[in-house]
Amino acid sequence: MPLPRRTLLHTAALLAAAGATGAATTTAAAATGHGRIPHHAISIQLYTLRAQLDEDVAATLRQVADIGYRSVETAGTHGLTTAEFRTILDDLGLRATSGHSDLEGDVDALIEDAHTLGHRHLVVPHAEFDTADGWRAFADRLNEAGSKCRDAGLRFGYHNHDHEFAPIDGVLPYDILRRRTDRRLVHFELDLYWAVHAGQDVLALIDAERDRIRQLHVKDRTPSGDMADPGTGTMDFPEIFDHARAHEFIVEHDNPTDALNTARVGYDYLRKVRW
Template identity: 50%
Template structure:
């Protein structure tokens, strides 16, 4: 990082440090037919709670570090420190940025951050992948992406995912699958997502629902959650404008309060994410602020 870039980075960190402790008003989600409306399925709600009485516990707020990859590549330790300043105590990994698992774990421990979740591949040395996950302290792992042109291809992948899930389960780390939009586009009349769910077991493979991509693919997140209950312990919380652009949580039209209110049971982590943020640390701050202040 050059001197000018470092100055800008640390200046932004200082701003975030101060803002992280300030009280911030929650923004209201905008309703849009076909987007926020995609989350209108009626579902069971906790007895005794009305709208606006519930909140996301701080210990369930996390962030996918893929959102901060450019900042992490520029200043790994400074970025982790900034996340801690914002208030994050949990992260989801997408690599260790040139560090060994042991080295990265030491940095996480230094800033009192736990890498409770991770995105991993299952095509390589699975034993090493699992060993690294244990070193990093991961309590869940997820395969971030798969794509096949045929239903048979998806079925074969489901078998591979189930086998890998058994190996991860033996190590005490449940394995799951993270969706994009294409899993909801039918092939010969069948959605690949349904093939994955039907050809894996809840015991060995859970489902991490990316809410942006589910909505982008035309799925109803609430219906998807209950169709697969209790297999969904994690959400990726990223927002969407009316014309389909990805934005920070709370800045778009996805009705997160309705989704959260209708799918409380078994939800362990709400993970902030933005695939292409213009300012990764600002996105991290906006995401934490939204999840910390939203009421449902």
């Protein structure tokens, strides 16, 4: 019969006080269900700061680093070459662990840019088609690109909005992508706001594809349905994070009123959140 939570917490405290081994302490922490996001797993999608980056890349990235971020997800290089952008990141102690790129260009060139920027993940940020066949053909293209990325040492994924959860020809585009793409080649970057905005149960989405949902876009939602900074709205992030097996937790706001404040609020929330 499971021990009461209070008993487990008391046991963990006694182990720590007695100088128990690291393995025993880890086991006790796991038993109580405690979790937190490692510092290196907190990132920000730089699309949030696109207006500031268009004005001054170096100054904006310095502010991101000063907030405490060590990882970012790119969405273009704002007039700089990939090498120039990487130099600024390196000087500030930032890593562009992930990047958004569409499939309109040559995949080999995208991979080369990803390597220059230091990406581990390359993610398609958006696609939209009027027919189920269009989505099926797109899924096949994702597989092809994913195969090339795997050979190049990159993980390849797709980022959702809300329209993937609206039926087309009697089927959800998201389901087409889930079923037609190869799980060894294509993962999902689940945008939590857009999934909830589309009426989806994100816990059920995670249950269906837990091992494939490697990245989470963390953006909150007001009671009226507007986008909000992480931790300031109605989303139950602790429950979601406890459910997921994500490797990156990425702050984002599509249209922030104060982008740097969004970056700061999101970072502080992800550093402090526990479950």
